[in-house]
Amino acid sequence: MIQAEDLAGLSDAEILKLRFKDIVLTLPGTEVEARIQQLYSELEAKGLVFRPQFFFGDEWFSPEGMNAISIPFYLANTRLKNLEKSLMLEVEGGDSEWFMKLLRHEAGHCFDHCYRFSKRKNWSQVFGSPNLEYQPETYRPQPYSKSFVKHLDRWYAQAHPDEDFAETFAVWLTPTSDWKKDYSRWPVALAKLEFMDMLAFKSKKLKIVAETGRFPSDVSRLTSTLEKYYQRRTREQADDYPDFYDSDLRRIFNGDSSLAKREFSAGRFMNRNRKSIVATVAWATSERKFTIDALVKRLILRCDKLELRLGKTEIQTTMEVASFLTSLVKNYLFTGKFKREA
Numbered sequence: 001m002i003q004a005e006d007l008a009g010l011s012d013a014e015i016l017k018l019r020f021k022d023i024v025l026t027l028p029g030t031e032v033e034a035r036i037q038q039l040y041s042e043l044e045a046k047g048l049v050f051r052p053q054f055f056f057g058d059e060w061f062s063p064e065g066m067n068a069i070s071i072p073f074y075l076a077n078t079r080l081k082n083l084e085k086s087l088m089l090e091v092e093g094g095d096s097e098w099f100m101k102l103l104r105h106e107a108g109h110c111f112d113h114c115y116r117f118s119k120r121k122n123w124s125q126v127f128g129s130p131n132l133e134y135q136p137e138t139y140r141p142q143p144y145s146k147s148f149v150k151h152l153d154r155w156y157a158q159a160h161p162d163e164d165f166a167e168t169f170a171v172w173l174t175p176t177s178d179w180k181k182d183y184s185r186w187p188v189a190l191a192k193l194e195f196m197d198m199l200a201f202k203s204k205k206l207k208i209v210a211e212t213g214r215f216p217s218d219v220s221r222l223t224s225t226l227e228k229y230y231q232r233r234t235r236e237q238a239d240d241y242p243d244f245y246d247s248d249l250r251r252i253f254n255g256d257s258s259l260a261k262r263e264f265s266a267g268r269f270m271n272r273n274r275k276s277i278v279a280t281v282a283w284a285t286s287e288r289k290f291t292i293d294a295l296v297k298r299l300i301l302r303c304d305k306l307e308l309r310l311g312k313t314e315i316q317t318t319m320e321v322a323s324f325l326t327s328l329v330k331n332y333l334f335t336g337k338f339k340r341e342a
Contacts, residue, residue: 108169
């Protein structure tokens with residue numbers, strides 16, 4: 001067994017060889033504990049009596065039917081957060097604001113699990129059937145819809161009625177949210193928030209019926225190594241992208257093929273500017289940095305194969321590349337495909 005604080009003296013390779021169950025992670029005294037206490041204070045301020053339990057799991061989720069929330073193991077320790085960022089390019093919930101957004105969202109699921117609101121007819125009338133096919137990674141959002149609250153990125157309330165409920169709860173719970181004013185011109189979203197307000201009032205007299213038992217994916221019991229875990233996540237999040245449009249790449253990188261590779265190679269240019277391009281496109285699309293980075297890597301390989309060269313200034317080329325990638329990613333969000341129709 002190894003204590004979390006001792007990970008600081010290990011290399012990435014050494015940590016990846018460890019089994020989850022061999023790393024001792026604790027809540028007391030951590031920033032995670034402080035944020036949990038903040039959530040409890042917010043629930044109390046709203047007059048709610050349920051209090052989720054917490055454990056370190058392999059991702060953010062609330063186990064089906066349970067009043068519990070899994071917090072990703074990598075948020076338990078600075079060394080693990082750094083490893084996550086190194087391998088996945090970002091840390092989901094890595095700062096206080098993002099962490100609390102996710103925490104409130106998962107608490108929304110717990111609120112439903114505690115009282116089984118989604119089993120009621122009026123719940124379905126407001127949010128839709130909870131039995132709809134659940135595909136949170138492949139839903140196609142409508143960015144301009146005023147029927148859903150805006151909380152997490154990628155218009156996540158539109159992923160499924162269960163997520164719509166959790167997102168509505170999160171907005172309703174947020175202390176700084178003036179939801180009556182913010183959604184005054186969004187009648188459908190406002191009706192959902194008012195429905196949440198009514199459920200909160202009624203819940204004070206209801207018995208908690210959430211299931212109990214072992215928490216699934218509790219890392220304290222997982223025998224898998226961190227290396228296998230990250231290999232799986234990499235496979236899941238790296239899409240099998242289609243070939244890119246050669247005509248677009250040739251338009252952007254229109255330098256003469258006789259130009260020196262060392263100075264004018266399109267692939268080398270992309271490598272030099274990869275981090276800033278990924279950050280720009282992630283900001284513009286709210287897509288995961290890991291997904292965009294995988295897309296950029298494939299674009300680099302295509303540039304090298306075509307032996308493309310810079311024909312414009314680096315500033316102009318960077319803008320064109322970012323614009324091109326943004327259009328591809330936005331197309332993916334709406335259609336499930338990076339390749340645009342001809």
